[in-house]
Amino acid sequence: MIIHSFFKNPLLICILFLSLISCGGGDDDGPIPDPPDPTPLPRSAQDVIDDFNALNFNVGTNDVQLESLVEGIFWNFRLIVPEGATAANQRPLVVRLHGAAQSGSTTAHQSTACLVEPAFEGKDVFILSPNSNGMLWYEQANIVQILALMDLVTSNLNVDEDKVVMTGYSDGGNGSWFYAQYYQDLISAAIPMATSYNTANNAGEINKINVPLYVIHGSEDELFPLDITEGFVDESKDAGSDITFVIADGLVHNEPCDYQDELDKAVDWLYNDIW
Structure with a gap:
């Protein structure tokens, strides 16, 4: 399970403590002030797990706020729960990353009625849609959030961990590329839409991505x-990546819901060729 190893890795969690220490001048003309309260310790992984397990998820749409590893910092996400998910009938997980990640919209994660819900209608899947908190999906804080939320959902709910797909539009599509490239063990496929993502690493090398992708882009x-x-x-295909590239004729960038027909086809690909 990701969360137990993930939370113990100091390279993946960067928590900055700011302590302010003031010193008096040395005059002995008044009482010594009380020392400031110590900086609170970060919340433990178990704190987060316990809070998640205390949530009451109903079948259908659940809009949730969960306190993160840092006290007072919250993860906001939508989790859509299918009917009939049991330990004997585990269901796939769709991780949806919204576009305009830097807009700071507090409700961007709730825009699932466009694209993702219609595309998976009748498929009985879990849909996890986090809020980016005004940052790109591959910034450190969002890596922490995504890895933690995915592990919380897959570890504590009736999710088929062999059937996890990540999808997104624009910034969310770039995020889908990123997690397919660097966290390949977590998902079985990715469906990025309307993206511009360079798969070259910091050394300029382009390595094979082992997760199949269905990439959709408007002409x-x-x-x-x-x-x-x-x-x-x-370039990624030349490196050996399995990518189906679909050019959506006539589609522009700022009309994401127009991609519906193309995403429906991508879901058919997912079920017929991948799952």
């Missing part, structure tokens, strides 16, 4: 030009 995307995205895809 008229004015934010992420098609030729740039197609170039990134071709």
Whole structure:
């Protein structure tokens, strides 16, 4: 399980403590002030697990706030729970990363009625949709959030861990690429949409991604030009990655719900070719 090893890894958790210490001048003309309260310790992994298990998830849509490893810092997410999920009938998990990650919208994770819910209607899947908290999906704080939430859901609910897909649009699509590239053991497929993600690592090397991807891009995307995205895809394919690349004729960037038909086809690919 991710969370137990993940929370113990100091390279993955970066918590900054700010302590303010003031010293008096040495005059003996008044009482010695009480020392400041000590900086509170971070919450433990078990604290987070216990709080998650105390939540009451109903079948259908659950909008949740969970206190993170840092006291007073919360993860906000939507979890859609299917009917009939049991230990003997585990269901797939769809991790959906919203677009406009840096907008700071406090409700962006609730926009699942566009694309992801219709695409998986009738499939009886869990849908996990976190809020980016105004940061890109591959920034450190969101890596912590994503890894923790995925482990909490897969470890404590009736999820089929062999059937986990990550999808997203724009910034969320870039995030889908990122987790497919660097956390390949956590998902079985990724469906990025309207993206511009360079798979070269810091050394400029392009390595094979072992997770199959179904990449969808609008031919008229004015934010992420098609030729740039197609170039990134071709480079990754040349490195051995299994990528189905679909050009959505006439689609622009700022109309994400227009991608519905293409995402429906991607879900067919997922069920027919991957799961």
